[in-house]
Amino acid sequence: MRILVLSDIHSNYTALETVLKDAGAVDAIWCLGDLVGYGPDPNLVVETIRQQPNLLCLKGNHDAAVSSEMGLDTFNGDARISLLWQRRMLTAENLEFLRPLPSLLKLEKVTLSHGSPRDPLWEYILNTFTARISFEFFETPICFVGHSHIQSAYLQDPNTHSITPVILRPGQAQSLREGRWILNPGSVGQPRDRDPRAAYALFDPEALTWEPRRVVYDVAEVQERIRKLGLPIKHALRLAEGW
Numbered sequence: 001m002r003i004l005v006l007s008d009i010h011s012n013y014t015a016l017e018t019v020l021k022d023a024g025a026v027d028a029i030w031c032l033g034d035l036v037g038y039g040p041d042p043n044l045v046v047e048t049i050r051q052q053p054n055l056l057c058l059k060g061n062h063d064a065a066v067s068s069e070m071g072l073d074t075f076n077g078d079a080r081i082s083l084l085w086q087r088r089m090l091t092a093e094n095l096e097f098l099r100p101l102p103s104l105l106k107l108e109k110v111t112l113s114h115g116s117p118r119d120p121l122w123e124y125i126l127n128t129f130t131a132r133i134s135f136e137f138f139e140t141p142i143c144f145v146g147h148s149h150i151q152s153a154y155l156q157d158p159n160t161h162s163i164t165p166v167i168l169r170p171g172q173a174q175s176l177r178e179g180r181w182i183l184n185p186g187s188v189g190q191p192r193d194r195d196p197r198a199a200y201a202l203f204d205p206e207a208l209t210w211e212p213r214r215v216v217y218d219v220a221e222v223q224e225r226i227r228k229l230g231l232p233i234k235h236a237l238r239l240a241e242g243w
């Protein structure tokens, strides 16, 4: 069984389309949120995700911001400009799709959260310290998170309960049978781990394996559209370097 796990598409349809093609046939799609924000294609991304069969979809902080009356003060200036533009652009149907989404879901073996299981909308798991706290806030053996835009894995040792960051190579499947895991598939539309390729992962809930993946997409084409729309130039520049 193949489940496509993706996160932080951020209105980058070119990257999303490339990821869907690269993943090939899958049995389900689990999206960890932040469909919108930053990029040029909010409607196209939400419509494409909505149409996927066997979809589980979380709401990220950017999705919450556009689909509610939430003040945008917590976002930095450039992120706020994009969010205001997207709030205006998104159709009523797409906003209605985003609004009721949960930001945390508990399944049999896996907990899904946008940020962390402690604070699903806002907390970043960026190091062993936050990973250690996060392991206390879910009961399943596995937790998938997004939000940091960094493809990463943390393992809790079944005996000592110590936490280690694990470097997984894209394209290689990791068994999840031993210990407990926090796994981040990385960001489809705005990677921040200095690798500009779109990031995602394949999860097999029967074999219990996780395979992080990276795929090259047409960054220049997305940058051009961000420029043409007059959206903040920083959001175009960062795509080429992955920050």
Ligand code: ZN
Binding pocket: 008, 010, 034, 060, 062, 147, 148, 149
């Ligand atoms: Zn994000």
